[in-house]
Amino acid sequence: MPDDENMMRSAQDPARPATPSDEETRSQAEWLRVTLSSITDAVISIDADARVRFMNATAESFTGWSASEARGKALSDIYHLLDENTRRPRESASIRVLREGCTVRSPPHAVLVAEDGTERFIEGSAAPVLADGVVTGCVLIFRDITDRYNAEQLSRRRDRDMADFFENANVGLHWVAPDGVILRVNQAELDLLGYTEQELVGRHIAEFHADPAVADDMTHRLSRGESLQGYPARLRHKDGSTREVLINSSALFDNDRLIHNRCFTLDVTARRLALDTQLRLAAIVETSDDAIVSKNLDGVINSWNPGAERLFGYTAAEAIGRHIDLIIPPELRDEERTILRRLRSGERIHHYETVRCSKDGRRINISLSISPLKDSSGTIIGASKVARDITERKRSEAERERLLASEQSARTEAERANRLKDEFLATLSHELRTPLHAILGWVHILQKQKPTPEVLEQGLNVIERNSRMQSQLVSDLLDMSRIISGKMRLDVQRVELPIVIEAAIDSIRPAAEAKGIRLQSVLEPITDPVHGDPARLQQIVWNILSNAVKFTPKGGRVQVVLTRVNSHIEISVSDTGKGIKPEFLPYIFSRFRQADSSAARQHGGLGIGLSIVKQLAELHGGSIQVSSDGEGQGATFTLMLPLAVVHRDPVQTLRVHPRSSGSDWGQAGPVDITGVRVLVIDDERDARDLIGRVLEESGACVLLAASATEALELLKQERPDVILSDIGMPGQDGYALMQTIRRSGLRAPAAALTAFARSEDRTRALQAGYQTHLAKPIEPVELLAAVAALSHTSPLSDRESDPA
Amino acid sequence: MTDPTTSVLVVDDSPDLAAMLTTLIADEKDMQVAGTLSSADGLTQRLRELEPDVVLLDLTMPGRDAFDAMAEASQLVPQTRFIVLSGYDDPATVAQAVESGAWGFVSKHGDVLEFLTAIRAVAAGDHYLKSL
Numbered sequence: 001m002p003d004d005e006n007m008m009r010s011a012q013d014p015a016r017p018a019t020p021s022d023e024e025t026r027s028q029a030e031w032l033r034v035t036l037s038s039i040t041d042a043v044i045s046i047d048a049d050a051r052v053r054f055m056n057a058t059a060e061s062f063t064g065w066s067a068s069e070a071r072g073k074a075l076s077d078i079y080h081l082l083d084e085n086t087r088r089p090r091e092s093a094s095i096r097v098l099r100e101g102c103t104v105r106s107p108p109h110a111v112l113v114a115e116d117g118t119e120r121f122i123e124g125s126a127a128p129v130l131a132d133g134v135v136t137g138c139v140l141i142f143r144d145i146t147d148r149y150n151a152e153q154l155s156r157r158r159d160r161d162m163a164d165f166f167e168n169a170n171v172g173l174h175w176v177a178p179d180g181v182i183l184r185v186n187q188a189e190l191d192l193l194g195y196t197e198q199e200l201v202g203r204h205i206a207e208f209h210a211d212p213a214v215a216d217d218m219t220h221r222l223s224r225g226e227s228l229q230g231y232p233a234r235l236r237h238k239d240g241s242t243r244e245v246l247i248n249s250s251a252l253f254d255n256d257r258l259i260h261n262r263c264f265t266l267d268v269t270a271r272r273l274a275l276d277t278q279l280r281l282a283a284i285v286e287t288s289d290d291a292i293v294s295k296n297l298d299g300v301i302n303s304w305n306p307g308a309e310r311l312f313g314y315t316a317a318e319a320i321g322r323h324i325d326l327i328i329p330p331e332l333r334d335e336e337r338t339i340l341r342r343l344r345s346g347e348r349i350h351h352y353e354t355v356r357c358s359k360d361g362r363r364i365n366i367s368l369s370i371s372p373l374k375d376s377s378g379t380i381i382g383a384s385k386v387a388r389d390i391t392e393r394k395r396s397e398a399e400r401e402r403l404l405a406s407e408q409s410a411r412t413e414a415e416r417a418n419r420l421k422d423e424f425l426a427t428l429s430h431e432l433r434t435p436l437h438a439i440l441g442w443v444h445i446l447q448k449q450k451p452t453p454e455v456l457e458q459g460l461n462v463i464e465r466n467s468r469m470q471s472q473l474v475s476d477l478l479d480m481s482r483i484i485s486g487k488m489r490l491d492v493q494r495v496e497l498p499i500v501i502e503a504a505i506d507s508i509r510p511a512a513e514a515k516g517i518r519l520q521s522v523l524e525p526i527t528d529p530v531h532g533d534p535a536r537l538q539q540i541v542w543n544i545l546s547n548a549v550k551f552t553p554k555g556g557r558v559q560v561v562l563t564r565v566n567s568h569i570e571i572s573v574s575d576t577g578k579g580i581k582p583e584f585l586p587y588i589f590s591r592f593r594q595a596d597s598s599a600a601r602q603h604g605g606l607g608i609g610l611s612i613v614k615q616l617a618e619l620h621g622g623s624i625q626v627s628s629d630g631e632g633q634g635a636t637f638t639l640m641l642p643l644a645v646v647h648r649d650p651v652q653t654l655r656v657h658p659r660s661s662g663s664d665w666g667q668a669g670p671v672d673i674t675g676v677r678v679l680v681i682d683d684e685r686d687a688r689d690l691i692g693r694v695l696e697e698s699g700a701c702v703l704l705a706a707s708a709t710e711a712l713e714l715l716k717q718e719r720p721d722v723i724l725s726d727i728g729m730p731g732q733d734g735y736a737l738m739q740t741i742r743r744s745g746l747r748a749p750a751a752a753l754t755a756f757a758r759s760e761d762r763t764r765a766l767q768a769g770y771q772t773h774l775a776k777p778i779e780p781v782e783l784l785a786a787v788a789a790l791s792h793t794s795p796l797s798d799r800e801s802d803p804a
Numbered sequence: 805m806t807d808p809t810t811s812v813l814v815v816d817d818s819p820d821l822a823a824m825l826t827t828l829i830a831d832e833k834d835m836q837v838a839g840t841l842s843s844a845d846g847l848t849q850r851l852r853e854l855e856p857d858v859v860l861l862d863l864t865m866p867g868r869d870a871f872d873a874m875a876e877a878s879q880l881v882p883q884t885r886f887i888v889l890s891g892y893d894d895p896a897t898v899a900q901a902v903e904s905g906a907w908g909f910v911s912k913h914g915d916v917l918e919f920l921t922a923i924r925a926v927a928a929g930d931h932y933l934k935s936l
Binding site: 426429430431433434435437438440441442444445448449455458462465466 | 818820821823824825827828831864890891892894912913916917
């Protein structure tokens with residue numbers, strides 16, 4: 001008790017003198033005991049030797065010792081302290097109190113181990129008991145802080161875990177205050193946006209959204225307590241680019257007060273790009289014109305795009321699951337096996353040209369590109385094939401080849417033509433010089449000496465003959481020139497063919513007789529009219545006869561036959577001469593072509609005679625043919641001339657020659673062209689007036705123009721129903737005129753009048769815009785029929801739309 | 805060539821030209837006409853018969869190819885020398901004539917009396933291609 005009393009006294013007021021009464025002292029001690037027993041803190045008092053003098057109930061509970069057992073024991077026997085971290089025993093603060101006489105707080109992290117091993121985190125202090133300034137003991141007061149300590153530890157661990165999670169999460173994280181200011185961001189988010197923490201924290205979240213409205217919407221929804229899952233947004237990277245993100249976010253509330261929004265930011269830029277790429281690829285595959293097919297290594301088809309459906313004719317449903325042999329021609333199956341072998345070794349195959357079969361059995365030329373398909377581990381599991389239809393390309397290539405060949409052929413032809421021209425010039429030179437040489441030589445002879453009458457006569461004959469020969473050459477050249485330039489004019493009239501032929505025979509007779517060639521003629525009396533230029537017809541016959549005599553050896557025979565065959569006249573000249581090689585037959589009427597054009601050729605001549613004959617025959621609306629069984633077999637030339645369609649009084653024929661073959665306009669009988677307005681354009685006044693008169697007599701209204709310019713001027717005011725135009729005119733010719741008219745939009749049907757009736761002239765006229773082509777001079781009946789046909793039948797007529 | 809006069813054979817299918825040539829040759833004191841032919845048929849044989857010193861040969865004639873005939877005759881009757889007289893005087897024709905044995909070539913485009921100069925030159929053992 002005295003200990004207790006002392007302790008209590010010292011606890012009460014160590015400095016105050018102990019002078020109370022016993023009753024007072026007992027009462028005070030009881031008060032102290034009750035107080036110390038009832039408080040939740042543990043109290044242990046020790047004496048100066050650190051022996052226990054008192055401990056309250058709480059201290060008993062904490063140490064596992066009863067007060068009575070503990071009294072007198074050394075404090076260290078009942079009071080075991082450990083350092084939490086080192087688990088080593090710790091000195092009680094009371095020791096230091098006894099030693100130093102000051103109040104000491106218990107060290108942190110002190111663990112009190114009870115007698116039964118129970119451990120408690122404690123916290124407290126020790127104060128000295130002083131008597132007259134001397135430390136006589138110490139009072140330890142401590143409490144159990146285990147629960148609080150554990151709670152703090154837990155909280156610290158949670159904070160640490162949170163921080164760890166926050167910082168180390170591989171998705172972006174940020175917290176946003178209710179006012180939108182960024183409170184916290186993690187490294188992943190910083191990495192995502194390229195900023196430092198300092199650059200982000202404290203700024204408004206909307207600044208980092210590419211779409212501010214999205215940021216507002218998110219903030220609004222979160223403030224209403226909504227959770228956002230996979231909210232798509234676009235954030236701005238520091239480098240200016242945009243990151244596609246999905247945001248999961250929720251708000252943290254504390255008693256309905258919004259603390260902050262927590263946002264998880266998942267970067268899906270790459271995923272979006274990959275998806276976009278995938279979608280694009282899918283779209284390409286879907287819309288590609290090429291067939292895109294995949295198959296496994298066994299050749300079984302796995303995919304089949306619409307391009308493949310179009311190219312091969314099988315639907316995807318029909319093809320998928322089938323073997324690729326479905327489209328491979330049987331003879332090319334080995335090729336597929338080779339391809340599969342190359343694919344298995346990882347090889348790509350580019351632009352392999354081959355053939356495949358479509359469902360309907362067609363063979364298709366294709367170009368194949370094949371790539372191996374690999375799974376995620378890199379193992380080849382199949383192949384992707386892109387097949388392009390190259391049928392068109394193959395066709396183009398063939399076409400190009402053809403054009404190339406054609407171009408080469410054209411070049412060869414041009415070179416040949418050039419060579420022919422050179423040869424012709426050499427021949428021309430020779431042919432002109434030979435008679436000239438004879439003439440000059442004889443002139444020299446006659447001048448040099450006084451010739452005898454015989455020599456004089458001989459010389460004059462030579463000179464005359466060779467002059468005529470030259471004259472003939474020049475005539476032929478001029479004829480050829482006229483024909484080429486389209487200037488050949490025929491003086492057409494009714495012709496008595498037997499007379500023409502006889503005249504030709506007579507003129508060739510001396511040459512034939514000189515070679516001992518027999519000339520025979522069988523001329524059928526022709527009563528039907530034939531129109532033509534008698535001089536030119538005689539020229540044709542003479543040329544053929546001259547040719548026959550030239551190539552027929554001495555003692556040979558030349559026969560002329562005139563006969564009517566159906567609607568035309570035939571004049572044939574057959575000889576027993578050297579004949580014509582079959583390979584030369586196609587060129588016999590070509591200009592400058594001679595079977596032998598060398599200097600040592602056996603026969604002279606320019607090589608244009610038969611060409612002129614052919615052109616003259618065609619100008620007469622006729623034709624000429626040749627036949628020969630070959631060299632040494634003789635030859636037969638046959639001239640065919642049409643009979644005149646309608647016999648008109650010769651007076652009314654206007655330097656006419658028969659129309660060209662193939663015309664659709666030649667109809668006999670009267671035609672009605674009353675009221676038809678016809679524009680006639682011809683620079684030759686007589687021709688223009690004559691045509692005008694013929695048309696007017698038949699009721700047509702005629703407009704006359706002497707040139708293209710005059711015609712175009714007239715057309716500004718007039719709208720003719722039919723246009724008839726000459727082609728060869730000074731200034732703008734008939735082709736150019738019609739092109740100008742057509743360009744102006746005028747659609748009146750038109751006929752070209754030309755003296756030249758070659759097929760190329762007809763073509764050119766049609767190309768220029770004429771509806772037809774009439775050989776000029778033209779038969780009146782043909783002219784009228786043509787105008788009637790053009791005005792009545794042509795849909796091009798402007799008559800309907802013209803009220804006048 | 806001991807004989808001071810040169811005998812010339814004219815081969816030309818044009819009677820007018822042949823008559824002119826023979827008339828002009830006959831007028832020359834150092835020449836005489838050995839004969840005329842209107843083709844090269846049987847040329848070698850005629851040379852052996854007529855033994856001309858010089859042949860004036862046209863190229864464009866009916867019958868045997870003049871180049872062939874000249875080539876053969878040049879081999880078989882080497883003492884006779886050929887002068888080609890032609891309206892064709894392009895290099896290819898001249899070359900072919902020389903290759904076929906011609907000593908001279910006279911173009912009908914040249915002076916009408918040039919062939920006489922050529923005859924004298926060839927008779928003297930020279931080649932004659934001057935006016936080309």
